[in-house]
Amino acid sequence: MTTSNKFPSHIFKAYDIRGIYHNELDEILAYKIGRAFTTMLQYEEKKTDISLVVSSDMRLSSPQLKQNIIQGIIDQGAHVIDIGMASTPTFYFTVAEYNYDGGLIVSASHNPKEYNGCKMVRKQATPISKETGIYTIRDLAKKNIFTDHKKGTVIKKSDVLEDQMNHDLKYINKDNIKSFRIVADPANSMGAQYLDLLFKHIPGTLTKINFELDGTFPAHQADPLNEENMKQLKEKVVEEGADLGISTDGDGDRVFLVDEKGETIPPYILRGLLAKIFLRQHPNSHICYDIRPGRITRDMILENGGIPIVTRVGHSLIKEKMRELDAVFAGESSGHFFLKFDHGFYEAPVVMIGKILEELTIKNCRFSELVKPYKKYFHSGEINSKVEDKEETMNQIVSLHKNAKNISYLDGITIEYDDYWFNIRSSNTESLLRLNLEAKTQEIMEEKRDELLAIIRS
Numbered sequence: 001m002t003t004s005n006k007f008p009s010h011i012f013k014a015y016d017i018r019g020i021y022h023n024e025l026d027e028i029l030a031y032k033i034g035r036a037f038t039t040m041l042q043y044e045e046k047k048t049d050i051s052l053v054v055s056s057d058m059r060l061s062s063p064q065l066k067q068n069i070i071q072g073i074i075d076q077g078a079h080v081i082d083i084g085m086a087s088t089p090t091f092y093f094t095v096a097e098y099n100y101d102g103g104l105i106v107s108a109s110h111n112p113k114e115y116n117g118c119k120m121v122r123k124q125a126t127p128i129s130k131e132t133g134i135y136t137i138r139d140l141a142k143k144n145i146f147t148d149h150k151k152g153t154v155i156k157k158s159d160v161l162e163d164q165m166n167h168d169l170k171y172i173n174k175d176n177i178k179s180f181r182i183v184a185d186p187a188n189s190m191g192a193q194y195l196d197l198l199f200k201h202i203p204g205t206l207t208k209i210n211f212e213l214d215g216t217f218p219a220h221q222a223d224p225l226n227e228e229n230m231k232q233l234k235e236k237v238v239e240e241g242a243d244l245g246i247s248t249d250g251d252g253d254r255v256f257l258v259d260e261k262g263e264t265i266p267p268y269i270l271r272g273l274l275a276k277i278f279l280r281q282h283p284n285s286h287i288c289y290d291i292r293p294g295r296i297t298r299d300m301i302l303e304n305g306g307i308p309i310v311t312r313v314g315h316s317l318i319k320e321k322m323r324e325l326d327a328v329f330a331g332e333s334s335g336h337f338f339l340k341f342d343h344g345f346y347e348a349p350v351v352m353i354g355k356i357l358e359e360l361t362i363k364n365c366r367f368s369e370l371v372k373p374y375k376k377y378f379h380s381g382e383i384n385s386k387v388e389d390k391e392e393t394m395n396q397i398v399s400l401h402k403n404a405k406n407i408s409y410l411d412g413i414t415i416e417y418d419d420y421w422f423n424i425r426s427s428n429t430e431s432l433l434r435l436n437l438e439a440k441t442q443e444i445m446e447e448k449r450d451e452l453l454a455i456i457r458s
Helices: 027-045 062-075 088-097 134-143 160-169 191-198 227-240 267-281 295-303 315-325 349-363 367-374 390-400 442-456
Strands: 017-020 051-056 079-085 102-106 115-122 154-156 181-185 205-208 244-248 255-258 286-290 307-311 329-331 337-341 344-347 383-386 406-408 413-416 420-426 432-439
Touching: 027 051, 027 062, 027 102, 027 115, 027 134, 051 062, 051 088, 062 079, 062 102, 062 115, 079 088, 088 102, 088 115, 088 160, 088 191, 088 344, 160 191, 160 349, 181 227, 191 205, 191 244, 191 349, 227 244, 227 255, 244 349, 255 349, 267 286, 267 295, 267 329, 267 337, 267 349, 267 367, 286 295, 286 315, 295 307, 307 315, 315 329, 315 337, 315 344, 337 349, 349 367, 383 442, 390 413, 390 420, 390 432, 390 442, 420 442, 432 442
Parallel strands: 051 079, 051 102, 079 154, 181 205, 181 244, 286 307, 286 329
Antiparallel strands: 017 115, 102 115, 244 255, 329 337, 337 344, 383 432, 406 413, 413 420, 420 432
16 A cells, blocks of 8 residues: 555445545555456456456546556456446446446445545446455455466447436336426536436436536535535525426435425335336335335335335345345435346436336326325434444343334344334444434434433443
């Protein structure tokens, strides 16, 4: 590393690699990651001659990191298909649609500008997580012992975004979408690419804010889960008298929607609406969603004849469960929405936006009216607390709630009563416990939230 001889094992996380540029992730390590990733896939494929897609986001450090990753891949004897700057969904599409052996995108998603990292996939855009390869890549990069090979080649492939759009539009009935007034804010990040192209194909007036790709994030951070980063979009929607607003994160794989009043549509309602839509086309299908409270999702799946499947938190884990059950759709509380395509399972923001616009057209109502019947539970939001002995605290909470209606250990602890339910998970990388609680009334939510926080923070 440029600043330390100590190998930064901690940046190899549960679903990706992510660290501060130069201090934790630099060009030297990027080269090793390229070789390590390639070595792992060559071993799995039992051949050297594999082809890997490489792309990046718009961060200032992405070009040099990407260049060194490419060098590592070709020095290891594999071939690179360089698709340039792309959103993560476009990257996934490219790997899956053209049947490449895997790929790597240089991005730190929604993290601040000083960060960068990598997301990696196998064939069919199958995600690589800590259990399925990230730690293997870490260990190979740390050892830094690689076999010499005949150098691979680099092919630049353009127009993948147009191919993706043509593919995704097959899942949308453009004739079923009326002309909406829409405001979109991709936060100077990769979602700008597909949002710009989408609204050249479907009806509507698009007001663009923060569409210029800029890795310094001049307007605000590219994290729509933080309400502060939604403020500009919300104000513009109300000011323009728009029908809805769209916000995407740094690499464009998470989407948040805002109604005509400038209010964020909770992801657990949005995924319920999408589940309802896809169940019309695929009756009695499995629908996956993560364990964090959002009971309305389960209600809507059941009401529309689907089979609700609760998963652990994390996009890789949800996609693995989708693949296992051949689920048609899945949604995560953080704004990831996944679809089963003919060639793989991955985030589908273009299709998701199109299907919501179709639904609004069919129902012929305002967005706030469409979601109002589903605002029947009261949610605490995710609350993080610094806790040194996380296991002891969670054991204490289980002990205090041993008479609960149900206790699950699928991901952290989930405890259910008739009138409230909550999940507490431990952070993978920090001394934090994350609380999500939901109840049938605002009063019960606040009372039980405060009781639990008093225990967690004692």
